[in-house]
Amino acid sequence: MRFELMYESFFKIIQGIPLTLQVVIIATILGFILAILVALMRISGRGILSIPAYYFVYLIRGTPLLLQLYFVYYGLGQFSFIRESFLWPILREPYWCGIITLTISTGAYSSEIIRGGIMSVSKGYLEASNALGMSKFMTFMKVTLPITFRQALPAYGNELILMVKASSLISIITLMEITGIARTIISKTYAPVEIFLVAGSIYLFINFLIVMSVNFAENRLGVKNI
Amino acid sequence: MRNLKIILAFLISFSFSSLAIAGDWSKIRIGTEGAYEPWNFTDASGNLVGAELDLARDLCDRMNAECTFVQQDWDGIIPALVNGKYDVIMAGMSVTDERKKTISFSKAYMTEPARFFTLNNSPLSTFSSAKNLNLDDDGSATSGTISALNNAMKGMNVGVTVATIHEDFANKYLDSNVKVYPTQDEMNLDLAAGRIDAMLCDVGTAEAFMETSGGSNVVTFGPNVFGGLLGEGVGAGIRQGDADLKAMFDKAIADAAADGTISKISMQWFGKDLAP
Numbered sequence: 394m395r396f397e398l399m400y401e402s403f404f405k406i407i408q409g410i411p412l413t414l415q416v417v418i419i420a421t422i423l424g425f426i427l428a429i430l431v432a433l434m435r436i437s438g439r440g441i442l443s444i445p446a447y448y449f450v451y452l453i454r455g456t457p458l459l460l461q462l463y464f465v466y467y468g469l470g471q472f473s474f475i476r477e478s479f480l481w482p483i484l485r486e487p488y489w490c491g492i493i494t495l496t497i498s499t500g501a502y503s504s505e506i507i508r509g510g511i512m513s514v515s516k517g518y519l520e521a522s523n524a525l526g527m528s529k530f531m532t533f534m535k536v537t538l539p540i541t542f543r544q545a546l547p548a549y550g551n552e553l554i555l556m557v558k559a560s561s562l563i564s565i566i567t568l569m570e571i572t573g574i575a576r577t578i579i580s581k582t583y584a585p586v587e588i589f590l591v592a593g594s595i596y597l598f599i600n601f602l603i604v605m606s607v608n609f610a611e612n613r614l615g616v617k618n619i
Numbered sequence: 620m621r622n623l624k625i626i627l628a629f630l631i632s633f634s635f636s637s638l639a640i641a642g643d644w645s646k647i648r649i650g651t652e653g654a655y656e657p658w659n660f661t662d663a664s665g666n667l668v669g670a671e672l673d674l675a676r677d678l679c680d681r682m683n684a685e686c687t688f689v690q691q692d693w694d695g696i697i698p699a700l701v702n703g704k705y706d707v708i709m710a711g712m713s714v715t716d717e718r719k720k721t722i723s724f725s726k727a728y729m730t731e732p733a734r735f736f737t738l739n740n741s742p743l744s745t746f747s748s749a750k751n752l753n754l755d756d757d758g759s760a761t762s763g764t765i766s767a768l769n770n771a772m773k774g775m776n777v778g779v780t781v782a783t784i785h786e787d788f789a790n791k792y793l794d795s796n797v798k799v800y801p802t803q804d805e806m807n808l809d810l811a812a813g814r815i816d817a818m819l820c821d822v823g824t825a826e827a828f829m830e831t832s833g834g835s836n837v838v839t840f841g842p843n844v845f846g847g848l849l850g851e852g853v854g855a856g857i858r859q860g861d862a863d864l865k866a867m868f869d870k871a872i873a874d875a876a877a878d879g880t881i882s883k884i885s886m887q888w889f890g891k892d893l894a895p
Contacts, residue, residue: 467805470812471833485814565805567798577799580694580782583701583721 399587402578406592409571413599416488416570417560420495421553427500432507446504453501458559461498466490466566491563499556506552510545511537543614550607554600561596571595644864646685649675650705653690654802656827657888658711658853661690670888671709674728677880681871694781694801697721700856706864708856711821713784715850723859725868727852728881729893732843733785735768736810736825737817739838746771746840754847765792768841775816778806784849785819791848807834819844823889852895 434446453461469475469484483489514537522532564573575592579585651659651671659669667688679686689705700708700722714724732751737743752764769792777795779785780803789797798815800806807828810818818825822843828834855872857865875881881894 467808467812470808470814476812485812487814565801567800567809569799576694577781579698583698585695585698 395584395587398582398584399591402575402582402588403591405578406571406574406588406595409569409574410595410599412568412570413557413560416491416495416563416568417556420492420499420560421556423492423496424499424503424556427496428503428507431500431504432511435504435508436511450501450504453497454505458494458498459562459565462491462494462562462566465494487563487566487568490566491560491568495556495559495563498559499552502555503549503552506545506548507541509548510541510543513544514540546607546611546614550603550611553603553607557596557599557603644682644684644706644867646687647679647682647707647864648687648689648705649707649709650689650691650696650700651708652693652696652710652802654693654804655711655824656803657823658821659709670729670884671711673884673888674875674881675709677875677884678868678871681874682867684867692801697856700858703858706858706861707868710856711824711853712856713850714852714854715784715787715848717787717848718856721859722856723862723865724854724856725865726872727854727895728872728876729885730845730852730895731821731823731889731893732845733788733819733849734822734825734839734843735772735817735819735841736829736837736839738810738813739836741816743771743775743817743840744838748842750842752842752844754845754849756846764842769793769795772817776814778809778815778818780806780820783820787848788844789819803828810834810837823893826889 431446431449434442435450437443465484466487475481475484483493518536518540519532522536527535560570561572564570564576567573569577571592575588579588582588651667651669653659653661653667655669657669659667659671662668667690672688675686675688689699691699691704693710696708696710696712697718699705708722712718714727718724735743746768748767749760749764752761752768754761772793772795775795776798777789777793778798778800779789781799781801786797786799789795795817798806798809800809803820803824806815806818806820807825809815811833817840822839825834825837825839829837855868857868872881876894882892885891885893
């Protein structure tokens with residue numbers, strides 16, 4: 394074990410934390426909005442909405458994230474009509490390709506979590522708000538969504554942790570986040586055990602913070618008392 | 620308890636199998652990357668092919684050894700040698716002082732300069748300079764060529780593959796935005812897509828790409844770069860403890876160079892003679 398090397402590389406690797414967090418946070422927010430849209434399409438009862446949503450989730454969940462990343466980054470760049478289109482300034486950047494891929498991925502997985510949450514809202518609540526004269530939109534915003542979030546929170550916390558770990562894949566498209574920096578150091582020092590231990594501990598710490606935050610939110614929302 | 624016995628039996632057989640190999644070179648495992656055409660690459664049916672595969676088979680015949688090939692990603696290719704996953708690296712690896720700190724090398728079996736490549740519509744395609752840039756020569760011509768290259772590519776995206784002599788060159792001499800790729804194939808795609816303005820790599824591997832439809836508008840510019848931190852040519856990487864294996868390779872390579880085998884393999888794969 395080369396402890397001195399671990400100490401030195403720690404300060405290099407933590408420089409990748411801002412990029413990891415940026416990509417994860419932006420993709421999580423965008424993916425959450427996408428997930429609500431897809432979940433609503435799935436349960437809309439109209440085939441024109443629910444069938445595309447079903448196949449979107451099926452496609453994204455059924456293919457490896459690594460291949461999706463290759464497809465968005467290397468695949469789309471092969472076509473000259475994409476390189477000449479207005480999308481190219483965005484798709485040219487590995488940063489946005491990483492965010493787009495992670496957004497689509499978490500959007501598909503989270504939509505199923507949210508759909509499960511919405512379906513778990515008991516009919517009695519909806520009948521009660523109907524009896525109180527609340528509109529369908531108001532019922533959704535004031536009754537269904539809050540209960541959905543409470544129900545979905547434990548599973549969604551899991552999804553957040555998976556996102557942090559999935560972000561390590563973007564190192565293959567030249568982004569120097571935690572894993573990217575670690576791999577560069579390894580290729581120079583030939584010390585994979587030491588460097589991956591440091592990088593792994595950093596991921597562990599980030600995920601520790603997420604677990605604590607989700608636990609805190611669960612307690613506040615009384616998830617355990619349902 | 621029974622499981623424990625099975626596991627122990629496995630561990631013991633593993634440790635004996637590695638012991639049996641040490642010092643007995645009738646069987647040699649050769650590690651290569653399989654993504655560096657035409658040195659070593661994977662053909663359409665998934666087989667490892669290339670100049671180094673042909674050369675390795677020839678060298679193994681000369682050493683009366685039975686050789687097997689192991690594919691390994693480039694960025695872990697030295698650690699896997701040190702850890703005993705295979706005994707020799709033949710993967711277009713240049714012999715450099717930096718790498719000699721960790722492993723030893725046979726004598727070089729081929730030498731090839733590095734060059735820059737860009738697209739034919741890039742302003743860099745008209746860059747003109749001296750024909751050669753020898754980094755061992757520290758005269759004013761050398762520093763002039765380097766600063767001309769640096770000025771031409773200042774602020775541009777320049778691609779290299781990870782942990783190569785080319786990455787070392789870009790980090791030391793260029794004020795460009797250096798993009799580091801895991802393999803040559805991925806860098807080729809990004810050069811063709813215009814994500815990078817230029818790439819620095821060995822001539823042969825870029826020429827192999829230029830012959831494909833995806834690389835038809837790729838052109839070369841700037842000087843042939845060699846010497847200095849670019850090393851002494853491509854050699855076989857061997858663990859530092861295996862001096863006997865290194866001696867076997869040195870002799871086989873010298874024989875293969877002397878009887879023209881290396882030139883023949885080189886002509887076949889590169890279309891030119893890279894024999895040392």
